[in-house]
Structure formats: C-alpha cells, structure tokens
Amino acid sequence: DVKVTQSSRYLVKRTGEKVFLECVQDMDHENMFWYRQDPGLGLRLIYFSYDVKMKEKGDIPEGYSVSREKKERFSLILESASTNQTSMYLCASSFWDIPRAFFGQGTRLTVV
Amino acid sequence: QKEVEQDPGPLSVPEGAIVSLNCTYSNSAFQYFMWYRQYSRKGPELLMYTYSSGNKEDGRFTAQVDKSSKYISLFIRDSQPSDSATYLCAISYSGGGADGLTFGKGTHLIIQP
Known part of the structure; x- marks a missing residue:
C-alpha cells in the first residue's frame, strides 16, 4: 500500500513563529502536493513539486514556501505563522503521468 | 462559475439504501475523475479512479462519468453506517504533469442505522 506520512497530527504554534510541516512518501512518486482544507472552502492547493528542487505555486501560495531536497520528502514552511493559517494541512503524492493522488493523514495546525 | 460543483449536503439515508452522489464540472478538457472518502x-x-466516460464498479461502489453532460456520479449500494463520511469528487486535465487535482467541496453523507 502507498504510504504518505505527515510528521504531526496536531500542532499548536504562536503567531509569528516559523513552522515546518514534513511529508514523506514511500512509493517513489514524482509529484507531491500540499493542500489546506477549511470548512466551506474545500481543498485548496498551496504548492506542488514534480521533481527534486522543483516547485510550482498552487492557488494560495501567499505566506507559504516549500522545500524538496529528496524525492520522498516535501516540506511546507510557514515563514511567519498567522491566525488565518489555522487549518487542516494535507500532503499528497502521485506518479508523474497518473493523476491518482494518495493523501497523508493530515496535520491540524492551530495558530494562537 | 466554479470548475467543480458538489452539493455539500448533509445527505441522510437509511441503512441499506442506494446512495447517489454527484458532481458537475465546467471544463470539457477534464479527462481523469476520482472519488475520495474522508472520515x-x-x-x-x-475510492475510485476513472478515465474518460463510462462506468467502473468496485464492490458496492460504482463510478459513472458522462462527459457529454459534464456530470460524474458515485453510487453506493447496500449502504452501511460505516459509509458515513464526506465524499469528494476530484478531476484532472491530463495524465502528464503535476497540475494537481481540482476538488469539489465534498458531500457529507450520513447512513442511519
């Protein structure tokens, strides 16, 4: 089975902190994604990566950055956390040519 | 007009009923269609992954795509309380590339014992 693992299930951070969310996949997928999910807004794409060191902005990249130094690992960085970044963050991965994405269990981030 | 429309529900049905969940989309270029279940x-x-039009069956679940109407459906037969969850449709333009999936907002399904 495909396994996408996010480093934390729940996080509480203070406003202004730099926050790192880590994601690891074990299926040698080329593509990796970060989404956030909010009630009434659904899933929104923050960033995606199709190869090591490659990244593309999604629909809502403001306030976020990403890092992909190894194929299996994709990190989401909140440069200076704000309360409006309180959300469920979901990492996903897929093969380059098959848009069948597999998700991690999610990280519930609360910024206070 | 949003790219993918999905009724948020909640949809409440008795155990054993046939459930129909639906999405409509606006861009005929979409070719790949998926259904996700989220507890x-x-x-x-x-849950289901289909390419182009037609039906695909997996156990109690059937996914249906009608590209001429830009309409996709998920049917659940003999529904169980464990099927209670939010169901998200997702669509993609092509099999190549990393443009991500476009999701519906999800339908909250409740199966009453």
Whole structure:
C-alpha cells in the first residue's frame, strides 16, 4: 500500500513563529502536493513539486514556501505563522503521468 | 462559475439504501475523475479512479462519468453506517504533469442505522 506520512497530527504554534510541516512518501512518486482544507472552502492547493528542487505555486501560495531536497520528502514552511493559517494541512503524492493522488493523514495546525 | 460543483449536503439515508452522489464540472478538457472518502479528522482516501466516460464498479461502489453532460456520479449500494463520511469528487486535465487535482467541496453523507 502507498504510504504518505505527515510528521504531526496536531500542532499548536504562536503567531509569528516559523513552522515546518514534513511529508514523506514511500512509493517513489514524482509529484507531491500540499493542500489546506477549511470548512466551506474545500481543498485548496498551496504548492506542488514534480521533481527534486522543483516547485510550482498552487492557488494560495501567499505566506507559504516549500522545500524538496529528496524525492520522498516535501516540506511546507510557514515563514511567519498567522491566525488565518489555522487549518487542516494535507500532503499528497502521485506518479508523474497518473493523476491518482494518495493523501497523508493530515496535520491540524492551530495558530494562537 | 466554479470548475467543480458538489452539493455539500448533509445527505441522510437509511441503512441499506442506494446512495447517489454527484458532481458537475465546467471544463470539457477534464479527462481523469476520482472519488475520495474522508472520515472526520482524517486524510482523504482514494475510492475510485476513472478515465474518460463510462462506468467502473468496485464492490458496492460504482463510478459513472458522462462527459457529454459534464456530470460524474458515485453510487453506493447496500449502504452501511460505516459509509458515513464526506465524499469528494476530484478531476484532472491530463495524465502528464503535476497540475494537481481540482476538488469539489465534498458531500457529507450520513447512513442511519
């Protein structure tokens, strides 16, 4: 089975902190994604990566950055956390040519 | 007009009923269609994956795509309380590339014992 693992299930951070969310996949997928999910807004794409060191902005990249130094690992960085970044963050991965994405269990981030 | 429309529900049905969940989309270029199930406080789990028009069956689940109407459906037969979850449709333009998936907002389904 495909396994996408996010480093934390729940996080509480203070406003202004730099926050790192880590994601690891074990299926040698080329593509990796970060989404956030909010009630009434659904899933929104923050960033995606199709190869090591490659990244593309999604629909809502403001306030976020990403890092992909190894194929299996994709990190989401909140440069200076704000309360409006309180959300469920979901990492996903897929093969380059098959848009069948597999998700991690999610990280519930609360910024206070 | 949003790219993918999905009724948020909640949709409440008795155990054993046939459930029909639907999405409409606006862009005829979409070719890949998926259904995800998401339990509360968990990540989405891929249920069905189809390419182009037609039906695909997996156990109690049937996915149907009508590209001429830009309409996709998920049918659940003999529904169980364990099927209670949010169901998300997702679509993609092509099999190549990393443009991500476009998701519906999800339908909250409740199966009453």
